[in-house]
Amino acid sequence: MKRIKNWARTTFCRSKDIVYPRSEAEIVDLVRLCNENHTPLKVVGKAHSYNDIFCAGEEGVVVSLKKFSSVERVDRENATVTVQAGIDIPTLIRRLKPHNLSLKNLGTNVFDNIAGACSTGYHGSGIDFGIFVSDVVSMEVVTPTGEKRRIGREDEDFKAYAVGLGMLGIIVRVTLQCEPSYKLEVIEKQMSLEEIEARFSEFMAYRHFKFIWVPHTRNFMVWLAQKSDKEESSLWNKIYTYGIIGVLVNNFLHEALLFFASFKRERVPAINRFMSRILLPEKGKESRSVYASHWAFFLPHVLKQDVVEYAFKIEETFDVFREIIAMIEEKKIYVDTPIEVRFVKKDDYWMSPTQGEDVCFIGTKIHFPFGREPEYFRYFSHIDHILLKHRGRPHWGKQFRITKEDFQKNYPHWDKFWAFVDKEDPKGLFQNAFAKRLRGKV
Ligand SMILES: Cc1cc2nc3c(=O)[nH]c(=O)nc-3n(C[C@H](O)[C@H](O)[C@H](O)COP(=O)(O)OP(=O)(O)OC[C@H]3O[C@@H](n4cnc5c(N)ncnc54)[C@H](O)[C@@H]3O)c2cc1C
Numbered sequence: 001m002k003r004i005k006n007w008a009r010t011t012f013c014r015s016k017d018i019v020y021p022r023s024e025a026e027i028v029d030l031v032r033l034c035n036e037n038h039t040p041l042k043v044v045g046k047a048h049s050y051n052d053i054f055c056a057g058e059e060g061v062v063v064s065l066k067k068f069s070s071v072e073r074v075d076r077e078n079a080t081v082t083v084q085a086g087i088d089i090p091t092l093i094r095r096l097k098p099h100n101l102s103l104k105n106l107g108t109n110v111f112d113n114i115a116g117a118c119s120t121g122y123h124g125s126g127i128d129f130g131i132f133v134s135d136v137v138s139m140e141v142v143t144p145t146g147e148k149r150r151i152g153r154e155d156e157d158f159k160a161y162a163v164g165l166g167m168l169g170i171i172v173r174v175t176l177q178c179e180p181s182y183k184l185e186v187i188e189k190q191m192s193l194e195e196i197e198a199r200f201s202e203f204m205a206y207r208h209f210k211f212i213w214v215p216h217t218r219n220f221m222v223w224l225a226q227k228s229d230k231e232e233s234s235l236w237n238k239i240y241t242y243g244i245i246g247v248l249v250n251n252f253l254h255e256a257l258l259f260f261a262s263f264k265r266e267r268v269p270a271i272n273r274f275m276s277r278i279l280l281p282e283k284g285k286e287s288r289s290v291y292a293s294h295w296a297f298f299l300p301h302v303l304k305q306d307v308v309e310y311a312f313k314i315e316e317t318f319d320v321f322r323e324i325i326a327m328i329e330e331k332k333i334y335v336d337t338p339i340e341v342r343f344v345k346k347d348d349y350w351m352s353p354t355q356g357e358d359v360c361f362i363g364t365k366i367h368f369p370f371g372r373e374p375e376y377f378r379y380f381s382h383i384d385h386i387l388l389k390h391r392g393r394p395h396w397g398k399q400f401r402i403t404k405e406d407f408q409k410n411y412p413h414w415d416k417f418w419a420f421v422d423k424e425d426p427k428g429l430f431q432n433a434f435a436k437r438l439r440g441k442v
Contacts, residue, residue, distance in 0.1 A: 004055070004062060006047040009368070010306050010399075013055035018044075018062045024142075024172055027068070031170065032146035034061060040429050043170050045116025046088060048109060049397035050307050053120065053166060053434045060432070063170065065115070071095045072173070080137055082175045085115040093294050101178040102292070105129040105208075108299035115171040120397035121163045121352050123361065124297060125342030126208035126225075127314075131354055133162045134347055140173035144425035148172075159413075160420045162349035165396055167421045167430045184208070184296035185228035189286040190221050197318050208297075210342045213321070214276040215328055215335035216269035221280050225296050233289040241289065242300055249278055251302035258303075258336055258369035265374060268334035304371075305337065308380045308399050309363035310392035311353035314343060317360040323386050324362065333379045337365040350413035350420075353393035361395070362387070404440035 002018045021027045034041045040060030056062045065086025073082040105124045118133040138152040203209045208225035261267040281287045340363040366376040394400035408414045436442045
């Protein structure tokens, strides 16, 4: 029996075996063998999902493509790259650099596996950008019955495969649209929620825009990023921002302080005030830095956490946000992590949280300092409740406790997707416990 745990240590799963194929032929053989023997299987990317979406079950086999992870082709003229699906984002960024190419958009976690990011609807923030898979030109898949398929962005079936939740076989190859390497100027400003709301359309015109609130304070911060030809910030600036502030202060010092608060949660508001004094720019001032694009997106994460994140109609951003603030205050829930608000362009992928409408994503977290878990069931349940009221759709790689009926209501293509899965995978080999819960089968 083999054990896998995810990055956050919120999911532990056991499976009969973990296999590391090195070639496409090995992947096809494995799928066919599992098919003949009725053995469940599932691919794991970097196990960065917070839930058990990547688990195969005790009778199943987990497949890692980390040994099938080369860059196969770079097309400089069209700015595309074709990769074996086991590659992770940092390796791809390094391989693209000599070709003067970069990825178009990223979230704050820049360590995911490419196929894992596609399968869960991984996203960044900026209303001109869709979820990560929107930059996929085509993918090649070994279907659950062991056939090979190429699915281009123009194919109708791409709408099912794009955010496939790992249910439609093994993605073996991905061609991604990139763009010439670019720098981003990052601007951070502290301001009131009223001012953010008043200047909302001005901020939405930036290439990237998100904002955060530090719970139990009146401190909000806007994060904007725009393409820039300015000189990159100094190495010292990078060491200070990412090393000293990002890792030492925002992770290690924060973890130590939250450890003390884990014995007495009433200490959380004071810690939040203290951390926002150190981390946020002074009121009335702004901070500006220029980085290579991937550095600008990146936020160092060391301190373990659990996360809920939902997408809902962009027009409701401020109503929903105020409802969450009021809930935290009214229910006296101690929240130790900023709440993050991001914006993503709509698409037409059946299982995408951004299907059919431009959305706002609200992400809420709770930290686990040195493995200590505060009680947070109440917090996440209230968040689920508020966001569902607004027809929210959860991020597939994060936590949610909602029913099949909620999904059916909020995803117009829900039944069509699962009918497609059943057709492609008649033996249900890729349908793990996560899938069964979604479908109301357990
Ligand atoms: C610290 C942290 C920060 C994060 N920040 C963000 C963020 O900013 N934005 C965001 O959207 N998410 C974020 N996430 C969530 C997480 O990054 C995503 O859920 C991510 O896409 C998971 O990628 P993974 O490689 O770890 O996939 P896994 O969690 O390993 O797997 C996810 C799914 O992909 C499937 N899969 C993987 N490879 C293949 C393949 N080759 N073929 C078919 N299916 C496959 C798996 O079977 C599974 O169903 C964050 C997570 C962490 C831990």
